[in-house]
Amino acid sequence: MTAKHYFDVEYEHLRNAIVTMGIEVEQHLFKAIDAHLQYNEALADTVVSYDHVIDKMEMEVDDLCVKLFAKLQPMAFDLRFLASVIKINNDFERIGDQAVSIARHSLYLIPRPRLSVDLTPMTMLAKEMVHHVIDALVNNNIYFAQDVLVMEENMDRFLMEYMGSIEAIMKQDPKNVRRGINLLFITRCLERIGDLTTNVAEDIVFYMNAKDIRHSHPEGEEKPGSAG
Amino acid sequence: METERHQIVTRNLDFFYGDAKVLHAINMNIEALRVTAFIGPSGCGKTTFLRCLNRMNDLIKGARHAGDIHIDGKNIFDRDVDVVSLRKRVGMVFQKSNPFPKSVFDNVAYGPRVNGVTGSRDVERIVERSLNQAALWDEVKDRLHDSALGLSGGQQQRLCIARTLAVDPEIILMDEPASALDPISTAKIEDLIAELKQKYTIIIVTHNMQQAARVSDYTAFFLLGELIEMDETQKMFTNPSKKTTEDYITGRFG
Ligand SMILES: Nc1ncnc2c1ncn2[C@@H]1O[C@H](COP(=O)(O)OP(=O)(O)OP(=O)(O)O)[C@@H](O)[C@H]1O
Ligand SMILES: [Mg+2]
Numbered sequence: 001m002t003a004k005h006y007f008d009v010e011y012e013h014l015r016n017a018i019v020t021m022g023i024e025v026e027q028h029l030f031k032a033i034d035a036h037l038q039y040n041e042a043l044a045d046t047v048v049s050y051d052h053v054i055d056k057m058e059m060e061v062d063d064l065c066v067k068l069f070a071k072l073q074p075m076a077f078d079l080r081f082l083a084s085v086i087k088i089n090n091d092f093e094r095i096g097d098q099a100v101s102i103a104r105h106s107l108y109l110i111p112r113p114r115l116s117v118d119l120t121p122m123t124m125l126a127k128e129m130v131h132h133v134i135d136a137l138v139n140n141n142i143y144f145a146q147d148v149l150v151m152e153e154n155m156d157r158f159l160m161e162y163m164g165s166i167e168a169i170m171k172q173d174p175k176n177v178r179r180g181i182n183l184l185f186i187t188r189c190l191e192r193i194g195d196l197t198t199n200v201a202e203d204i205v206f207y208m209n210a211k212d213i214r215h216s217h218p219e220g221e222e223k224p225g226s227a228g
Numbered sequence: 229m230e231t232e233r234h235q236i237v238t239r240n241l242d243f244f245y246g247d248a249k250v251l252h253a254i255n256m257n258i259e260a261l262r263v264t265a266f267i268g269p270s271g272c273g274k275t276t277f278l279r280c281l282n283r284m285n286d287l288i289k290g291a292r293h294a295g296d297i298h299i300d301g302k303n304i305f306d307r308d309v310d311v312v313s314l315r316k317r318v319g320m321v322f323q324k325s326n327p328f329p330k331s332v333f334d335n336v337a338y339g340p341r342v343n344g345v346t347g348s349r350d351v352e353r354i355v356e357r358s359l360n361q362a363a364l365w366d367e368v369k370d371r372l373h374d375s376a377l378g379l380s381g382g383q384q385q386r387l388c389i390a391r392t393l394a395v396d397p398e399i400i401l402m403d404e405p406a407s408a409l410d411p412i413s414t415a416k417i418e419d420l421i422a423e424l425k426q427k428y429t430i431i432i433v434t435h436n437m438q439q440a441a442r443v444s445d446y447t448a449f450f451l452l453g454e455l456i457e458m459d460e461t462q463k464m465f466t467n468p469s470k471k472t473t474e475d476y477i478t479g480r481f482g
Contacts, residue, residue, distance in 0.1 A: 007479070073437075073438055074478070075465050075466075075477045075478050076467065076468055076473075076474045076477055076478050077474060077478065078478050079465070079466060080466065
């Protein structure tokens, strides 16, 4: 590409909008996780009440995509990018929803005595995945995106491990059951966040080199393409 | 690789206007009963290449070629090729239609008459069939004997397509057939192309990327007299192999 064209400004604007959305969701998630780990009721409340801001951003990015489809009638990279942004936007919004769920379940737990289950390692992985995928998006970097696909496997392992230990605690004493279920829900949210982040990573790889890597193994012999 | 399905095959086709070489070693295989679109910036040689395919360029003084074009397995530059029958088999529709200043009927009947169809019943049948194929019959059936110049631009373009169809070609070359038409007439031409490809091999030059994407099965991208890339249209417009193609179709060229 030699010159900068008027429509590059529009794509740049969209790129900024989706990155802003991602960063906003990331903050939202980090707050939810911190609220849970620190048993901070006020923080959990902010997360729940902030959700509508994210919903509004999602609609704005969506509108922008539709407008650009009509106006620019994109081809090749632009087409793949625009189609991917629509999906990424939706996945970000759903990560935001998971953050709200984490905050809600934490609001049940916070006034009650802690069970001896520490979700810190799993929450750290979720944070790292989300951060990494935003980095991939900002830098159009498929290597970062591919890292996310590998991390996702650890997420599944965490889910199984926590299910086992939470189940054991619930068996010890029926009074633990309600809190145990809330904890289980939170691990389930974290695992969903892993899935959604993986979707985003796959979309980044797709628009970067147009290879559809969904439903294929992450450690496959993907070679980065040259398009873009 | 050239296969059975390839009706038109060019090998190292060069073309010169005087000293100026405007086509450089074009190797292309075109499939039968498919729509192939040619795209590329103005002056890159699309029209020249198209006109080579039915030897329309023979008429230009100082023009010459090197290399071969095979159609249905036969080199069209062979001495024993009859150019008139070649042009009958390989029909052409131009950018700006130019009906004769005659009636709608006579415009379509002209070709078959020249080709020796004499019975008036036969001529009438061909005219009706061709106008029908060109999706124009309903609009002109009550004014067949009015001047063709009274038709709208979009109708004139379809009349020219009917004229081409009337001589029963196998291959239809269309040079920017919808570039001067409004969206409704353009859509009619595009519908027509989709219809016609069941019976004819179609090559269309267009500057409209969306049109190429909509109507064609294969797309060839030319630049400065060279064939840069040719592939399935769906591939060309979602993920072309060459960066120049990408730059051109996304409008980032130059
Ligand atoms: N009759 C002619 N005599 C000399 N040069 C010609 C003639 N016709 C075309 N050319 C030159 O040959 C080159 C290719 O022209 P051609 O008309 O094939 O391009 P094109 O791709 O069809 O362009 P456009 O998109 O503008 O129709 C151009 O440099 C043009 O100036
Ligand atoms: Mg031309």
